[in-house]
């Protein structure tokens with residue numbers, strides 16, 4: 001059974017439906033109930049129930065192969081669940097249609113691990129960002145201002161808009177991928193291991209940026225997937241711990257880290273040097 005912490009904002013539901021911590025659909029950007037998903041004979045998600053509240057940064061952690069990306073892709077409509085109910089930004093996406101996926105694109109943005117594969121090498125950064133802004137664009141002048149604004153938000157110089165992806169470092173490309181996701185103006189950003197391909201020092205830069213965006217009161221929610229519990233502690237409000245396709249623990253990140261209720265979470269924390277008291281300074 002899933003362990004829960006008092007005062008949690010990520011509610012493990014299912015048998016807990018209606019318990020304290022259950023929020024109405026309007027507050028939730030993700031509401032998953034008893035999800036099951038298999039690839040052939042391989043049962044990957046097992047009875048997964050999670051809530052992500054609007055405005056929160058929620059970490060999804062667990063060892064490699066535990067099903068984190070599979071769950072993330074179901075949430076953004078790239079994987080189809082076999083059983084259960086899945087609502088994302090208020091839409092039932094249990095069986096997403098093509099039209100629905102198209103509609104959700106502007107409301108839910110997926111940022112993958114490798115920004116090189118997700119940025120078009122033939123387009124300048126400015127062109128890529130302009131596409132993301134498309135429906136908001138009024139005039140060329142307005143577009144330039146928007147591009148400058150979003151580049152500044154991710155701490156890149158607006159003059160870089162005329163450059164191509166290969167002219168940037170891995171950390172800069174990942175910031176550009178974040179900028180593109182922000183430019184769309186989504187309600188939810190699903191960030192899947194966006195720092196794990198980067199050198200440690202560059203990881204810290206991207207993490208600082210995410211922490212900084214959070215401090216400035218970003219208006220999107222985020223599901224932040226990571227192997228690294230120390231990173232999760234800095235970036236996230238709440239945490240979901242997965243193991244072998246199941247949710248084993250959920251709750252506010254500080255409460256879970258201070259006093260993990262589940263043995264597996266304890267083992268995970270013990271195996272990460274510096275996970276307790278990790279700081280960016």
Ligand SMILES: Nc1ncnc2c1ncn2[C@@H]1O[C@H](COP(=O)(O)OP(=O)(O)OP(=O)(O)O)[C@@H](O)[C@H]1O
Pocket residue numbers: 039042044062063064065066067068069070071227
């Ligand atoms: N498209 C697919 N077809 C078949 N099996 C898949 C597919 N995607 C994932 N799997 C399998 O599902 C399991 C969970 O994979 P998933 O990528 O969700 O794990 P993860 O927690 O994201 O791992 P990591 O931390 O390494 O990214 C793995 O055993 C994986 O091999």
Ligand SMILES: [Mg+2]
Pocket residue numbers: 068069070192193
């Ligand atoms: Mg993964």
